[in-house]
Structure formats: structure tokens, C-alpha cells
Amino acid sequence: MRHVTAGGDALVLMPTGGGKSLCYQLPALCRPGMAVIVSPLIALMRDQVAALRQVGVEAAALNSSLTGPERAQVRAAMRENRLKLLYAAPERLMVPDFLDMLAGTPISLIAIDEAHCVSQWGHDFRPEYLQLAMLAERFPNVPRIALTATADPQTREDIAKRLGLEESARFVSSFDRPNIRYAVMPKSGPMKQLQTFLKAHEEESGIVYCLSRNAVEETANALCTQGVNALPYHAGLPADVRAANQDAFLTSEGLVLVATVAFGMGIDKPDVRFVVHLDLPSSLEAYYQETGRAGRDGLPAETLLLYGMQDLVLRRSMIEQGSSPPEIKRVERAKLESLLGVCETATCRRQAILAHFGEILAQPCGNCDNCLNPVETWDGTVAAQKALSAAWRTRQRFGVGHLTDILLGTLNEKIERFGHDKLPTFGVGTELDRKGWGAVFRQLIARGALEVDHDSYGALCVTEYGDAVLRGREKIFFRQDHGGKSARAMLKKKAERIALAPADEKLFEVLRAERARLAKEQKLPAYVIFHDATLAAIASARPKDRQELGQLPGLGTTKLDRYGDAILAIVNQAN
Structure with missing residues (x-):
């Protein structure tokens, strides 16, 4: 400055x-x-x-x-x-x-x-x-x-x-936002995962990002039928509906906006308490900016990213089929790989995110899912070799579903038609179930051992690195995905927002009601009048006069002149 x-x-x-x-x-x-x-x-x-x-x-x-x-x-x-x-x-x-x-x-x-x-x-x-x-x-x-x-x-x-x-x-300056909790999970019934997450965030404002307009509409409708106050936002809506939904989100408390990435840049709402991605973003930069819309007031906020195999295929297809020149596509692929690296890491996610922006965080953050619920890793070399062999022996012409059928020894019309039940890899993978093999293939793609051939309808091809793993020249370790109760517990985990003594909570709610009245009167979002942190400071300090009130955060001369007497009257009445 x-x-x-x-x-x-x-x-x-x-x-x-x-x-x-x-x-x-x-x-x-x-x-x-x-x-x-x-x-x-x-x-x-x-x-x-x-x-x-x-x-x-x-x-x-x-x-x-x-x-x-x-x-x-x-x-x-x-x-x-x-x-x-x-x-x-x-x-x-x-x-x-x-x-x-x-x-x-x-x-x-x-x-x-x-x-x-x-x-x-x-x-x-x-x-x-x-x-x-x-x-x-x-x-x-x-x-x-x-x-x-x-x-x-x-x-x-x-x-x-x-x-x-x-x-x-x-x-x-540091890119770190220590008040934001990062969590990434494989998709396993995304709507159910979202419902579990939102139950821990009732009466809070948040954003749910979807990749397509249809997904936005379907998700918003599903949430409304479950009693969640949700509205859609995407470029295909009429301009007046889009503007009305955005205004409702900015001025209301406890509203969930389900949106494509058409929403968000420049949104200054400080009390967004969570951001959920139901689909994989395009890059780590996009993910970081979109999650950064949570917790702008400095209070704790949560983020959740759900992704799966189909996300990887779709994102890579979007890059390859796009109109960008080859050099830009190369950069886009590298940015997507950086995001996949964060998704698949078994170590601190915040360290991985900051490293991408050239910043080193010396110690694990203690406020991401991997820090709060440490992930085990396992030597996946043999499983990887089986998966890579299945792709190689079928001439790299088939996708995940068919290769999984081969590994599990599932006899069906397609397997018999191509004679794949005669392959040495047929039925050698019964130590894992279908979900387990899905995780193996997903991580092989994320690590660059397999790549998706979009011109061949998602066929998986073995890369140079994959060949090294297949032939035993490289070992590979996979993260052990959280499952069952562990995953549900993570979804339900919510940080404390504002630490208030029980005696001050009632005054805080009265101050919030007054703020809502002032905001409605002036047709402004509530946070433009005062942030929650300012109201919490007033409720805790219980100032006796304008001098004491003016020493609290978020109260400059103009706001003191405009609202000081009304605030002091409420505090004095509470005392």
C-alpha cells in the first residue's frame, strides 16, 4: 500500500x-x-x-x-x-x-x-x-x-x-488459508455423501459445484425435496432468474447455491461456510479459487471434493477435444495432473496445494482429512501388474469395466466373444472386489501408468512408466481409501465456528437479528453491515460506551456514527 x-x-x-x-x-x-x-x-x-x-x-x-x-x-x-x-x-x-x-x-x-x-x-x-x-x-x-x-x-x-x-x-504473500479444511473422497453415491455432509451444516450458507447444467438442476431439486433451502445457478438460466438466485444467496443466511463454475469469481460473501465439488475441477488453480470462496471472514470453513474414474476420463476428454493449441493443451494436462496428485496423496493436502504455488509448508497442517484421519498406504505393485497386464494382453482396446471383468473372472457375452476368458489374467484378481479394482485403475491413471485413449472410447493404454511397473522395474504404492464408518465420520466432522461463552450466545443472536433488520431496511447483504466476527466481539466485550465500542474490529467512525447508539442500547439491555 x-x-x-x-x-x-x-x-x-x-x-x-x-x-x-x-x-x-x-x-x-x-x-x-x-x-x-x-x-x-x-x-x-x-x-x-x-x-x-x-x-x-x-x-x-x-x-x-x-x-x-x-x-x-x-x-x-x-x-x-x-x-x-x-x-x-x-x-x-x-x-x-x-x-x-x-x-x-x-x-x-x-x-x-x-x-x-x-x-x-x-x-x-x-x-x-x-x-x-x-x-x-x-x-x-x-x-x-x-x-x-x-x-x-x-x-x-x-x-x-x-x-x-x-x-x-x-x-x-502466503497462499495458506489455515481456517479452511480440505477433504477429498472417491465418489461412492455422491448424493448420499452430499446429504451426510450437509446435515452437519444446517442453517449455513454454502456452494455446491457441479460440472454440467443438468447436474446443477437435478442436485438443487433433490436437495429441495429433502428440505434443504437450495437454488440453482448456471449460464443457461434466464438472466433475471440467475440474478435473483445470486442475490438471494448473497443476502440470505443458510442458503445452498448449486452452481456451475459460471458462479463465484468476485463473490464477496464472507460467511460461506462450505464449498463442495461433486465433480473434479479443471485444475488445482480452479479448485483453490473455488474453495477459497469459503471462510473469507477468517472463521472455520469446510470443503469437500468428490471424484471418480469418470471424472478423470471426462476432464481429459474435454482437454483433448478442445480447440486450444497443442502447447496450451499440454499445460492444461499438467494442471489436471497436479490436481490429481493432491487428490491421491496420502500426506498433508495443504502441503501439496501450497507446493504447487511455490510455497513450502514446513509441518503438516493438522486441518485436512489426511491429517485428521491419517491414510494408510499399501504396496500395490502386484495388483498394478495384474491390471496393466490385462490392458496389455487385450491390445489396449478396452476400458475399466471390461478389464475389471477379466480380473474378477466374470464370464459374460463380451468376454466370451473376444476369447478373453482364455487369457492368463482371467480371474487372477479375486483378492479385490470391483470397487477395489476401480481404485487401482483410478490411481494408475492419476500416476500416469495408464492413459485414456479418448478416440477409442476410453480404452486404457500402458505408458512408459506403466511398462516399467509391469516389468518389475518400478514399485508403486496406493493409498487405502477410507470406507464405511470412517468416511461417514469424516463427512460429519465440523469445526467450531465462533467460540462464545454460553452467557454471550443470547446477546450474539439478538445482535444478529438487529443486523438482519438493518440489512433488510437498506436492501443490503447482512455482512455489509457487520461480519459475524464483529458481532461476536461485541457480545463478548459488552462495551459500555462508544469509546469501548470503537476499539472492536469492524467498527470504524462511519459505522459508529450510523449504528453505535443502537448497538449500545442492545448491549445495555442485555446487561
Whole structure:
């Protein structure tokens, strides 16, 4: 903040909820003129403008959701130099007449949020971001700051190059979000697993991600029939329904939003208590950003990723059948492999995630499923050789189901038609059941011993590494998946949210009710008024006057003036 306030350019990498917005908001208040914030999503603009206005800052946004008169009001405020921060989407910012208007306005700084969108190596590339490099030429003396929460070293270099920030200062903070608990499990009746998980999170807000629009609709409907307050969100919904569902999620408490990845970037709701993935994300960066929407208020939050063999096949198929050039596909495959590595690791997941971003966590975190419920490993070399042999002896033309039938000695029409009951591998794998062989094949694919031939309808092919395992030159160890009661116990495990003395819990609930009333009155999300952590601090400290109240977190001068007397009246009544 000191660097940007002094007029320097910066590239900032900081985790979701780590305070990226402050890195440009505070310098914007300190420097003369109006700050321009480039943001890709209307929801983020709306949330940040509302929060800034709550603390007395003149801020506005220009986007497609505004009416003609509303846009005219913003432009008038710009001409009269009344704004300190203006949020705009990249495509609107680069319109020539808008750039001309900015040229006549004193600009304090330009902030480019979600800067990974400029990189083709990133997980959310947006072509319109490429035009933002022109801002350096158009406003050469205005400091620029680019910010992102998810960028591996290669993506960071690409961001700097594409935005002309190669010589700028770089600020990289820890990517660790210690309040978030990571859990990854193989799919085993995903709806049932989801139901078990949600029972531990009643009356809490959360996001459930699905890969397809159909899956979103089906999951949301199923949850509603089970009494869960759930709404769908995907790009195929009518715009007004999509906006209404998003607003309901932002302003309500205890609502579950079932969504595709079309939802989420820029969502500033701090009290999201859980994020569930019912399908495998596209990369570790996508997974990290999506899980990072939980626990932005710093309070404990849980995440759950369910994945299976079909996810691996589908994700790899999406890469191979995509229109990206070969070099980009190679990177996409590598990013998916990094995510699979985290899924299959038997050690601390947080250590594996942070290592991908170039950060070393010295000790296991103690707050992921592998730390809380240590995983056993087993020497899977012989089982792997049987599976690899089945693929090799059938000329690498068949998928998991058929190969499993061979290993289990299952006689059916297809086995007889191809004469596979005569193979030496027929019936040699009865030490494992079908689920066990599914885990073996899944981990062989994840480890790169087998690869899926998408042109041959999912046939499994033995790789060079797989050949080394098959011929006894390499050993391979597999994780022993949790099953039965152990898995259910993990799904039900929930961290304590706010540590309040029993005597203070009633006051906390009264304060929450008052916050809800104020939010409804002003048509704002409750968290824009106060975070739960602020209400908990008030309930615990029981301040006697404005001076004591003002020393608590989340209570600046403007909020003291606006809400101080009402809060003190509630506290005094409780005393």
C-alpha cells in the first residue's frame, strides 16, 4: 500500500480473503483523483461499492446492470470529480469514448483485479483482458496494480509480460488459508455423501459445484425435496432468474447455491461456510479459487471434493477435444495432473496445494482429512501388474469395466466373444472386489501408468512408466481409501465456528437479528453491515460506551456514527 500510494506499479498475489481490495482501496483514498478498478463481474462491483459507501467513501460502478439514468448519474459524478473509486468491466473501460472521458478526469491509480484472466496459462483466460496493456500507454504516469489469488510461477510471469508490468514491484504473500479444511473422497453415491455432509451444516450458507447444467438442476431439486433451502445457478438460466438466485444467496443466511463454475469469481460473501465439488475441477488453480470462496471472514470453513474414474476420463476428454493449441493443451494436462496428485496423496493436502504455488509448508497442517484421519498406504505393485497386464494382453482396446471383468473372472457375452476368458489374467484378481479394482485403475491413471485413449472410447493404454511397473522395474504404492464408518465420520466432522461463552450466545443472536433488520431496511447483504466476527466481539466485550465500542474490529467512525447508539442500547439491555 505504501508502494502504490507513492506512485509505484505492483503485481500482487494474495489468497482470497487476504485483503487484496485494501491494496488499492486505501491508496485510492490517500492519492488525489479517482481510482479506476477493472473487475470482471457485476456482483463484485456491487458488493464492494455497497461496502465502501457504508464506511462513507464515494464509490460507483459502470456496468450493464445499470439503467440509462443511473449511468448518467455516475458520469456526472465523474465530471464533477466527486468519486474516489470507479469500478468498470474491461470491455466497458476500453470503449474509446469512455477512455476519452477518463482522459479528462484526474486518475489516482488503475487496479486490475483477477489479473490471471489476462494469461492463457491461467485457468480463467478472458480475451478482453488483453486490451488492458494499452492503459500503460494511455495513462503513462498513473500507477497500475494487478492483483490475483491464483497464479503459479508461469502464470505470474505471463501476467507481468502481458500487462507491461515486468519492472513492477511484486508482492507475494502466503497462499495458506489455515481456517479452511480440505477433504477429498472417491465418489461412492455422491448424493448420499452430499446429504451426510450437509446435515452437519444446517442453517449455513454454502456452494455446491457441479460440472454440467443438468447436474446443477437435478442436485438443487433433490436437495429441495429433502428440505434443504437450495437454488440453482448456471449460464443457461434466464438472466433475471440467475440474478435473483445470486442475490438471494448473497443476502440470505443458510442458503445452498448449486452452481456451475459460471458462479463465484468476485463473490464477496464472507460467511460461506462450505464449498463442495461433486465433480473434479479443471485444475488445482480452479479448485483453490473455488474453495477459497469459503471462510473469507477468517472463521472455520469446510470443503469437500468428490471424484471418480469418470471424472478423470471426462476432464481429459474435454482437454483433448478442445480447440486450444497443442502447447496450451499440454499445460492444461499438467494442471489436471497436479490436481490429481493432491487428490491421491496420502500426506498433508495443504502441503501439496501450497507446493504447487511455490510455497513450502514446513509441518503438516493438522486441518485436512489426511491429517485428521491419517491414510494408510499399501504396496500395490502386484495388483498394478495384474491390471496393466490385462490392458496389455487385450491390445489396449478396452476400458475399466471390461478389464475389471477379466480380473474378477466374470464370464459374460463380451468376454466370451473376444476369447478373453482364455487369457492368463482371467480371474487372477479375486483378492479385490470391483470397487477395489476401480481404485487401482483410478490411481494408475492419476500416476500416469495408464492413459485414456479418448478416440477409442476410453480404452486404457500402458505408458512408459506403466511398462516399467509391469516389468518389475518400478514399485508403486496406493493409498487405502477410507470406507464405511470412517468416511461417514469424516463427512460429519465440523469445526467450531465462533467460540462464545454460553452467557454471550443470547446477546450474539439478538445482535444478529438487529443486523438482519438493518440489512433488510437498506436492501443490503447482512455482512455489509457487520461480519459475524464483529458481532461476536461485541457480545463478548459488552462495551459500555462508544469509546469501548470503537476499539472492536469492524467498527470504524462511519459505522459508529450510523449504528453505535443502537448497538449500545442492545448491549445495555442485555446487561
